[in-house]
Amino acid sequence: MASSKSKGPVMTPAERRAVSGLSFIYVARMLGLFMLMPVLSLDSGSLRGSTPLLLGLAIGIYGLAQAVLQFPFGVASDRFGRKPVLAFGLLLFVLGSVMGAFTHSMWGIVIARLLQGAGAVSSVLLATAGDLTGEAHRTKAMAAIGGSIAVAYVLGIALGPVFYGFSGLEGVFLAAAALGVVALLPLWRVIPPIPQGKQTRMGGWREALKMFTHVPVMTASIGIFILQMVLGASFVVLSPELVQAMHITEGQIWMVYLPVMLLSVAAMVYPVLVAERHKRHREMLAASGLAIALGALVMGLASGHFWPVAVAAVVFFTGYNIASAILPSMMSRATRAEQRGAASGVYSLLQFLGIFVGGMVGGWGLGIFGEDGVFYILAVVGALLTLQSWNGKRLSRIFAGEAWDSRG
Secondary structure, X not given: OHHHHHOOXXXXXXXXXXXXXXXXXXXXXXXXXXXXXXXXXXXXXXXXXXXXXHHHHHHHHHHHHXXXXXXXXXXXXXXXXXXXXXXXXXXXXXXXXXXXXXXXXHHHHHHHHHHHHHOOOHHHHHHHHHHHOOHHHHHHHHHHXXXXXXXXXXXXXXXXXXXXXXXXXXXXXXXXXXXXXXXXHHHHHOOOOOOOOOOOOOOOHHHHHHHOOOHHHXXXXXXXXXXXXXXXXXXXXXXXXXXXXXXXXHHHOHHHHHHXXXXXXXXXXXXXXXXXXXXXXXXXXHHHXXXXXXXXXXXXXXXXXXXXXXXXXXXXXXXXXXXXXXXXXXXXXXXXXXXXHHHHHHHHHHHHHXXXXXXXXXHHHHHHHHHHHHHHHHHHHHHHHHHHHHHHHHHHHHHHOXXXXXXX
């Protein structure tokens, strides 16, 4: 009887509260970050000291802060407790958001985004989920929390332009600050206390470093690095291009992003189902890279023309959404339960670094080649994702320092 119960799929009420509360914090925080991505470039011309490179830095620097501080925050949570460290990280996010709302210089925006990213609590959220869920339900808990990133991404890209339309960049930053404050509430009202002695420790450097030689993990991690480069670079030029092509004002940009995101999410469902049901992850990932490359290429070639740019934007985001759903699944399938924390750390590190590098590449490309040139760079990066999906193991062995034969 006990054995049957242990295998049952139902979480306890405390586990459900923990997962729902942690997922809410993840969504609220990431929603605040993602809302800013499509609108930062719209105000860049009016900010004091603005340059294309600084715009790219403002878009991507939160990714650098996240990558650098995830592990220190995890270690701090082992020493000082999960909830105090989560609260501190969320308060840093709120502080950065408030600063962004009232600054009038591009350097002020850069520092605000750095502070937003400095609240690097993703690793602590995952560790807390491990503390508060039983082993039988831990994978489901991690999947639910990880899936909340996709929810935050779609909502953020759609809602950021809506807030911008009503109250400009200041309003988007203040909305992000409000989300950070709201995210504090589940720490005391929803998430159960962690029993004394139950707190699990984050994996150490030695365990994490082993994952850099784990070829399947590196295959997925290099893929997410390339994909997030696409995201970081795209928002340097995408919003101004959509405003120009649709002949609308910056405040009306939500009228474009909302249908584009809804259509791209609908279009991603079938390819993701095919990948999961028929184990065709590599083929669907290759297709997503081609969709990104095609969408970016058309937006560059047809710059300023309504329908080609609108359709290309849907194709572009469909490719991004497919890959963003498949890559975490590939990483999770390639690791055992005891490896998953360290593997997620490596994956998250390259994910956030990709956003930072993408923002810098987009800003550099805008300054050197102009808007169309950045779209052509994105097309090349999309093609790289396709090549990575077919030759990922070989590339990952190079990064892992392993030898490989002539057949790969």
